[in-house]
Amino acid sequence: MPTIVFEGQDYQCEPGESVLDCLTRQGVSVNYSCKAGVCQSCMMVATEGEPTPASQVGIKETLKAQGHFLICSCVPETDMQVAVPDRAGSSFDTTVLSLHKLNADVVRLRLMRPDNYDYLPGQFLGLVNDTGVTRSYSLASVPGLDDFLELQIRHVPGGQVSGWVVEKLQAGDTVTISQAAGQCSYLPGREAQSLLLVGTGTGLAPLVGVARDALQQGHNGPIHLYHGSSTVEGLYLVPELVAMDEANAAFHYHPCVSQGTPPQGMQSGRAADVALEDFARLSGWRVFLCGREDMVRTLQKKTFLAGASMTDIFADPFVNLAVA
Amino acid sequence: MSEALFDRLGGEAAVNAAVDIFYRKVLADDRINRFFDGVDMDKQAAKQKAFLTMAFGGPNNYTGEDMRKGHAHLVERGLNDSHFDAVVENLGGTLKELGVADDLIGEVAAIAETTRNDVLGK
Numbered sequence: 001m002p003t004i005v006f007e008g009q010d011y012q013c014e015p016g017e018s019v020l021d022c023l024t025r026q027g028v029s030v031n032y033s034c035k036a037g038v039c040q041s042c043m044m045v046a047t048e049g050e051p052t053p054a055s056q057v058g059i060k061e062t063l064k065a066q067g068h069f070l071i072c073s074c075v076p077e078t079d080m081q082v083a084v085p086d087r088a089g090s091s092f093d094t095t096v097l098s099l100h101k102l103n104a105d106v107v108r109l110r111l112m113r114p115d116n117y118d119y120l121p122g123q124f125l126g127l128v129n130d131t132g133v134t135r136s137y138s139l140a141s142v143p144g145l146d147d148f149l150e151l152q153i154r155h156v157p158g159g160q161v162s163g164w165v166v167e168k169l170q171a172g173d174t175v176t177i178s179q180a181a182g183q184c185s186y187l188p189g190r191e192a193q194s195l196l197l198v199g200t201g202t203g204l205a206p207l208v209g210v211a212r213d214a215l216q217q218g219h220n221g222p223i224h225l226y227h228g229s230s231t232v233e234g235l236y237l238v239p240e241l242v243a244m245d246e247a248n249a250a251f252h253y254h255p256c257v258s259q260g261t262p263p264q265g266m267q268s269g270r271a272a273d274v275a276l277e278d279f280a281r282l283s284g285w286r287v288f289l290c291g292r293e294d295m296v297r298t299l300q301k302k303t304f305l306a307g308a309s310m311t312d313i314f315a316d317p318f319v320n321l322a323v324a
Numbered sequence: 325m326s327e328a329l330f331d332r333l334g335g336e337a338a339v340n341a342a343v344d345i346f347y348r349k350v351l352a353d354d355r356i357n358r359f360f361d362g363v364d365m366d367k368q369a370a371k372q373k374a375f376l377t378m379a380f381g382g383p384n385n386y387t388g389e390d391m392r393k394g395h396a397h398l399v400e401r402g403l404n405d406s407h408f409d410a411v412v413e414n415l416g417g418t419l420k421e422l423g424v425a426d427d428l429i430g431e432v433a434a435i436a437e438t439t440r441n442d443v444l445g446k
Binding site: 032033034035036037038040041057058297300301304305309310313315 | 336339340343344347348351352362365366369370373374377382383384385386
């Protein structure tokens with residue numbers, strides 16, 4: 001009978017027993033409610049072994065691709081190692097390839113991609129500074145297109161990690177990063193679907209990764225990327241994104257400036273408002289939202305009320321920006 | 325009997341079809357949407373799904389105690405019978421939109437009704 005490894009302990013399954021029943025029978029306390037594969041409160045991630053198809057019905061595609069499954073509905077066919085999501089992390093040492101200023105506040109940091117470092121574009125990782133403080137940054141790179149990892153880091157006044165990156169870090173240094181996490185990613189299928197991507201500040205990083213990945217995977221429905229800042233100087237990667245717009249019929253770049261009169265080619269107003277003015281009905285759309293937490297939470301609700309399905313809204317709020 | 329209702333409604337597929345419609349109605353309803361301000365929408369959608377599964381007569385492990393604990397902070401903020409009625413109304417509207425027959429809607433409403441005293445902490 002299969003063995004389940006959970007938090008370093010082995011648990012033997014009885015014939016026909018689910019992972020949930022196996023764990024609870026042996027006194028392990030885990031979250032669950034319906035025991036029928038519906039409520040999803042027992043979701044775990046398989047770090048080794050394959051979840052059964054039945055245990056992944058109804059789970060968000062991005063989570064499914066990362067091995068998330070419902071332990072109540074999984075009668076395992078092989079040995080499995082399982083973990084509560086977000087507690088499955090491990091760390092990697094890697095080398096700084098380059099640092100490059102994208103505007104007055106934002107630095108592009110490129111790192112060597114460690115062997116066996118798996119990630120999806122749009123996920124984030126933890127970067128550890130020289131005193132052991134960790135902050136999360138989104139990945140702008142795309143496996144298959146880029147052999148490096150790219151982060152776009154805003155220099156926060158007094159920021160312990162961003163300050164260290166800007167003031168101390170140099171090409172050739174060794175840094176520690178965590179395994180990538182997060183579910184703000186593009187997954188193949190439904191390639192004619194319309195995509196709405198809205199980001200503020202360095203919320204652009206994961207969205208650029210998502211857009212490039214979608215194009216790479218043959219997405220042919222319209223991809224609308226809105227990037228907002230109060231001033232033109234707060235935007236970055238403008239020439240690169242204009243070029244990407246011109247080179248790809250499906251990709252549309254919408255730079256938005258909320259203060260003053262924007263130059264030609266840019267829209268006036270906050271990115272979230274401009275996007276919803278341009279597209280008031282979002283039934284059938286897939287939506288990606290990254291950046292300031294208040295903007296992301298508000299827009300998550302507004303895009304849902306505008307018709308996007310909850311399972312098609314991928315939100316990545318940047319929390320605790322003040323202490324980043 | 326209640327398992328049969330779940331099947332007659334269309335089982336899990338019916339829950340999946342209903343959850344977006346129901347949650348959108350609730351968020352758009354000015355009588356009750358203030359109780360949902362600031363919640364994590366992904367977590368809330370999962371809770372709505374669990375609630376609909378239960379109300380559809382599907383499998384669940386809800387207990388009165390869970391219901392009381394889960395809503396106590398809302399009762400403190402003024403949650404009362406009128407708000408409960410509004411949720412049941414949105415539930416009925418959702419099922420109607422999905423083309424469910426009135427007698428089945430009545431059965432669902434009756435199951436939802438069994439949670440009223442626990443939800444409102446009576």
